[in-house]
Amino acid sequence: MRPTLIDDASSLTAWSGCAFVPTMGALHEGHASLIRSAARGGRPVVVSIFVNPTQFGPSEDFARYPRTLEADLATCAAAGAAAVFVPAVEAIYPRGIDAAREEAVNLPLPAVATQPRLEDACRPGHFAGVVQVVSKLFELVRPAVAHFGEKDWQQLRVISDMVEMHPTRFDGLRIVPEPTVREDNGLAMSSRNRYLEPSQIEAARGLSRALQVACAAQHPGTAEALMHGTLEEHGLEVQYAVVRSAQSLMPVQGFEVPTRGLIAAKLGNVRLIDTMALPVWR
Ligand code: PAF
Numbered sequence: 510m511r512p513t514l515i516d517d518a519s520s521l522t523a524w525s526g527c528a529f530v531p532t533m534g535a536l537h538e539g540h541a542s543l544i545r546s547a548a549r550g551g552r553p554v555v556v557s558i559f560v561n562p563t564q565f566g567p568s569e570d571f572a573r574y575p576r577t578l579e580a581d582l583a584t585c586a587a588a589g590a591a592a593v594f595v596p597a598v599e600a601i602y603p604r605g606i607d608a609a610r611e612e613a614v615n616l617p618l619p620a621v622a623t624q625p626r627l628e629d630a631c632r633p634g635h636f637a638g639v640v641q642v643v644s645k646l647f648e649l650v651r652p653a654v655a656h657f658g659e660k661d662w663q664q665l666r667v668i669s670d671m672v673e674m675h676p677t678r679f680d681g682l683r684i685v686p687e688p689t690v691r692e693d694n695g696l697a698m699s700s701r702n703r704y705l706e707p708s709q710i711e712a713a714r715g716l717s718r719a720l721q722v723a724c725a726a727q728h729p730g731t732a733e734a735l736m737h738g739t740l741e742e743h744g745l746e747v748q749y750a751v752v753r754s755a756q757s758l759m760p761v762q763g764f765e766v767p768t769r770g771l772i773a774a775k776l777g778n779v780r781l782i783d784t785m786a787l788p789v790w791r
Contacts, residue, residue, distance in 0.1 A: 581593075716782075769786055
């Protein structure tokens with residue numbers, strides 16, 4: 510069944526207590542899997558589609574970010590969404606985008622959004638924009654649970670900590686992490702994979718291969734060296750390839766605590782990220 514299309518925030522009151530899947534559209538199987546998982550919880554699923562200007566830097570891909578609304582609505586319907594919220598910019602930022610950008614700069618952010626020097630260092634201002642839009646969406650939709658993919662691990666940690674920082678503001682909202690969905694060749698699904706030329710796919714597989722290689726290492730330093738080597742063999746320009754605490758995203762001395770391998774690398778103009786849980790060795 511075609512989901513209810515909501516473009517007027519005032520009709521969202523009927524959906525409070527739903528399961529929520531916030532997205533920027535250009536939906537792929539990873540999003541469909543988030544929606545299906547949310548639907549299994551028994552609550553009606555609301556998906557939002559909003560390409561949020563405030564989380565893109567001035568030289569980033571906001572203008573060319575893929576906008577595929579008709580296909581997205583079909584994906585939402587097939588995956589079991591009950592409603593799709595497609596707000597206009599004015600519904601989220603009534604005072605306009607410039608004022609919203611100024612507001613974002615002053616938002617309090619959890620430490621995991623500013624200290625790890627990962628996405629926060631590569632994309633200054635990005636998490637302020639994410640916190641800004643996700644908190645506005647949570648306040649408008651008032652979900653009971655919200656589902657986020659693990660592929661954007663730092664984002665997932667930022668949003669989880671943001672909700673913990675404001676327990677009453679979000680009314681007991683529970684954040685549910687969902688595993689990364691991969692192509693058969695290992696490439697993590699991402700809306701930005703659409704930017705890849707067919708000839709770049711083999712190189713892009715270097716990210717998941719590097720993370721798999723890291724899983725066999727017995728020391729974080731060895732894992733990082735192995736990841737760098739694999740990424741460079743695939744012709745990728747490494748921005749970071751690190752082992753971090755899965756919780757704080759800060760450096761670790763060993764594998765006694767839960768850790769993640771985290772990678773950001775560029776193939777020409779295309780920036781890709783990926784992450785995997787690394788084994789705990791005691
Ligand atoms: O992960 C995304 O698609 C976006 O960052 C989000 C969470 C929808 C906020 O715009």
